[in-house]
Amino acid sequence: MSFLEFKNVEYSYVGGDDELIQALKSVSFSIERGEFVALVGCNGSGKSTLARLCNGLLAPDGGEVLVDGQSTTDKRALFDIRKKIGIVFQNPDNQMVTTIVEDDVAFGPENLGLPPEEIRERVDWALASVGMSEHAKSGPFRLSGGQKQRVAIAGVLAIKPELMILDEATGMLDPNGRREVLEVVKKLNRDENMAVIMITHFMEEAAAADRIIVLNKGSIAADGGKELFNTPEVFEGAGLDLPLYVRLARRLNDAGMDVGCPLTADEFAAAVAKAQGGKK
Amino acid sequence: MRDVSMGQYYPASSPVHRADPRFKLIILILYLVTVFFCDSFFSFGFMTLFVLITILLSRVPILKVLKSLRLIIIILVFTTLLMMIFYSDTTSAPLAEWGIFHIYLNGIYAAIKLGWRLMLLVLMPTVLTLTSTPTELCDGLESLLSPLKVLHLPVHELALIMSIALRLIPSLIEETDKIVNAQRARGAAFESRNPFKKIKAMIPVLIPLFVSSFRRADELADAMDSRCYRGAKGRTRMKKLKAKFSDFVALLFWCAITVCILFLNYNWLGWAFITALSL
Numbered sequence: 315m316s317f318l319e320f321k322n323v324e325y326s327y328v329g330g331d332d333e334l335i336q337a338l339k340s341v342s343f344s345i346e347r348g349e350f351v352a353l354v355g356c357n358g359s360g361k362s363t364l365a366r367l368c369n370g371l372l373a374p375d376g377g378e379v380l381v382d383g384q385s386t387t388d389k390r391a392l393f394d395i396r397k398k399i400g401i402v403f404q405n406p407d408n409q410m411v412t413t414i415v416e417d418d419v420a421f422g423p424e425n426l427g428l429p430p431e432e433i434r435e436r437v438d439w440a441l442a443s444v445g446m447s448e449h450a451k452s453g454p455f456r457l458s459g460g461q462k463q464r465v466a467i468a469g470v471l472a473i474k475p476e477l478m479i480l481d482e483a484t485g486m487l488d489p490n491g492r493r494e495v496l497e498v499v500k501k502l503n504r505d506e507n508m509a510v511i512m513i514t515h516f517m518e519e520a521a522a523a524d525r526i527i528v529l530n531k532g533s534i535a536a537d538g539g540k541e542l543f544n545t546p547e548v549f550e551g552a553g554l555d556l557p558l559y560v561r562l563a564r565r566l567n568d569a570g571m572d573v574g575c576p577l578t579a580d581e582f583a584a585a586v587a588k589a590q591g592g593k594k
Numbered sequence: 595m596r597d598v599s600m601g602q603y604y605p606a607s608s609p610v611h612r613a614d615p616r617f618k619l620i621i622l623i624l625y626l627v628t629v630f631f632c633d634s635f636f637s638f639g640f641m642t643l644f645v646l647i648t649i650l651l652s653r654v655p656i657l658k659v660l661k662s663l664r665l666i667i668i669i670l671v672f673t674t675l676l677m678m679i680f681y682s683d684t685t686s687a688p689l690a691e692w693g694i695f696h697i698y699l700n701g702i703y704a705a706i707k708l709g710w711r712l713m714l715l716v717l718m719p720t721v722l723t724l725t726s727t728p729t730e731l732c733d734g735l736e737s738l739l740s741p742l743k744v745l746h747l748p749v750h751e752l753a754l755i756m757s758i759a760l761r762l763i764p765s766l767i768e769e770t771d772k773i774v775n776a777q778r779a780r781g782a783a784f785e786s787r788n789p790f791k792k793i794k795a796m797i798p799v800l801i802p803l804f805v806s807s808f809r810r811a812d813e814l815a816d817a818m819d820s821r822c823y824r825g826a827k828g829r830t831r832m833k834k835l836k837a838k839f840s841d842f843v844a845l846l847f848w849c850a851i852t853v854c855i856l857f858l859n860y861n862w863l864g865w866a867f868i869t870a871l872s873l
Contacts (some may be wrong), residue, residue: 371816393822401820407816409812411731411754413761420832422821433832466817473822477646 315383316344316417318368318399318477324337324376337363339532340377347476348507350500352520355529356553361513364529365481368511369399394415397426402483406454406462413526415457415465416441416450422473433472435577444498445504458492464498471502476511478502484514496522517549521577528552544574597853602662604724610652611725615734615842621724621848628852629714636712636871637858642849643718659717662724666716674709677700691721703873731756733853737835758814769806773799 322340322523329335337360345351381398400422403409412418416437416519422440424434438460441447444464454462462568463483470478480499482489484492496519503510512523520526521543527559528536530552536542542549543560550556559582565572566586573589604697605611610618611850632638660667726734734752743749778784782795815858861868 343807371818371819392696393824396820396822403813403817403820405813407765407814410761411814411818412757417729417832421818421823424829424831425824427820427828430830430832430834433830437832471822537858568735 315382317347317382318345319380320344321368321380322375322377323367323374323379324353325360325367325372325374326534327363328369334342334396335515337532338367338374341535342377343527344535345477345509345511347509348503349504349509350523350525350527351509351525351527352550353511353513353527353529354515354517354520354552354554356515358531359529359533359552362412362481364481365401365479365511365513368479369396369401370478371401373511379452388418397473398475399477399479400473401479401481402463402466402470404482404485406466409466410454410462413453415446415452417474418454418465419468420470424472434466436472436474437468440472441465443471443502444468448545455542459487460494463487463495465492466593467498477511479513481512482515483512492516492519499505501532516554517560521560522559528554540575540577543577602720603727604654604658604725605674606653606725607613608653608725612720613725613844614835614841615730616737616835617845618726619731619734619738621845622718623825624848624852626715626846627717628848630857631852631855631859632711632714634872635707636873637855638707638714640854640858641851642710645714649716649721652721652725654721657722659720662720663716663794667713669711670709670716673712674705675812677708678705681705712812728760729757733831733833733851734827734833748826750829762810764809766803767808770799770803773802773806776849779781810819 320341322342323338324336324340324341325338326334326336330580339362341364351360353364363372366373366388368381370379370392375388379386381391381395384395386395396568408503408506410418411421419437419440422435423436428436438447441450444467446461446464446468449457449465450463454465457465466483467478467480478499480495487495491546500522502508512519514520518564521540523558526536526542527534528542528548531543535552536545537550539589543556546560546564557577559576559578563576563582564583566573566589571586571589573582573585576585629641632641649659651804678697678701679695681698681704682696683698683700684702686698688698689702690697725729732753735756736749739747739749739752768867773781774784777795782798786792786794786795857863858871860870861872
């Protein structure tokens with residue numbers, strides 16, 4: 315049994331002009347513990363709807379969402395489901411409940427009804443994991459966007475979920491903030507074996523994941539590993555760009571150089587150096 | 595920009611800052627009631643002495659305290675003057691009179707007492723807000739009101755609403771700034787000297803502000819739901835308020851002051867020195 319399972323999930327809502335918008339059409343996939351998945355798609359592809367279906371913020375109109383075998387439509391299971399799946403949202407300012415960083419991180423574990431000493435431990439651990447320990451006592455308004463988002467991640471982390479969903483959590487950040495957040499998420503996936511679903515339209519971020527799910531107009535257009543970048547049609551069909559280095563490599567390949575399909579700057583440099591060296 | 599959500603909190607390390615907010619609130623209520631029992635100049639002086647001691651203990655500079663009372667002091671002086679000139683006393687002759695204004699000796703006394711009483715009434719709440727963060731006060735209030743849970747009053751929810759409201763004030767100010775600038779760029783007449791135009795120019799600011807507040811509230815609710823929030827049920831706190839021995843001592847001390855004031859006011863045992871001080 316998979317940890318998270320979508321079975322033919324349908325979801326529609328009433329849009330601004332009173333017309334029914336079908337956000338998800340018969341979506342099926344499953345996520346295992348410890349996976350690092352990027353969910354990509356352009357605006358209106360149903361990404362955020364999908365995130366909200368995972369922990370029962372929204373209930374599917376058709377089909378079923380199962381978390382560890384429990385359906386999200388079962389109201390009694392919601393508390394357990396939300397303990398296992400945490401979501402970090404786009405705007406860090408709208409996720410903070412209190413005026414002090416450590417109190418905000420404590421909000422989740424407090425809701426779980428843990429004893430004060432354990433809450434303290436989890437808060438300290440969560441803040442250390444995202445590298446924000448020295449800001450524990452400050453007000454969130456003195457922090458930068460990336461720092462605030464790291465606090466929001468710590469807030470979810472303190473619940474110790476098995477899966478963390480980042481719903482365009484880097485969308486409002488500058489490149490530095492984006493890098494900070496991505497590093498933290500990678501580290502958590504690696505060290506804590508926490509599954510991550512990263513919803514994004516920054517393809518460079520998607521390239522960091524082990525598995526990529528492409529969402530196009532409410533259906534899954536592609537689902538696979540990094541090899542997906544070898545078939546750029548699936549991304550272009552979904553209205554997405556390829557990561558910068560993949561695009562560069564493709565041009566070089568077209569021009570007669572063999573650099574393969576590098577995803578990061580380092581890989582790209584290595585591939586180019588190798589190709590050049592081979593020619594000499 | 596100063597952090598508005600911290601209120602007028604003055605960070606310092608003092609026994610008053612460290613005291614349990616619940617005890618501070620109880621002492622404040624006790625104090626306010628006691629001030630209404632003060633009647634003679636001596637009892638006012640007596641109370642003032644302990645207020646000054648509290649301020650000294652809190653390590654908040656007295657000027658800082660008075661500065662946060664600026665506006666109130668103006669109102670206070672005004673009230674006192676009105677009291678003085680409109681006081682009427684049929685038992686004694688006025689010291690001075692101009693038309694409808696009469697000044698009596700008792701009037702001067704009454705006016706000074708009124709001003710003094712008002713001053714005492716606003717001083718202590720100010721000291722409280724200078725020495726406790728809004729979060730502490732919210733927690734204290736929640737804890738004090740918790741017996742009302744028996745009456746199904748949603749005490750926890752009310753405290754949470756208060757703390758979220760405090761937390762959102764800076765965001766709302768920021769949002770307002772943004773909208774004002776956006777409307778200004780579209781030619782809104784915020785600088786107009788005509789008050790009607792000015793008020794009209796605020797409407798296109800308030801409507802988007804409302805809309806965005808609702809959107810923000812929606813997002814916050816989703817984030818809280820995602821973090822396992824389900825009301826007060828089964829919820830624990832990381833920072834438990836713990837009453838210290840010194841908190842009880844302070845409370846007892848203020849109870850003693852209340853008893854003293856009551857004695858000064860009612861003179862149950864008929865002591866002569868109290869009668870002598872009863873001006």
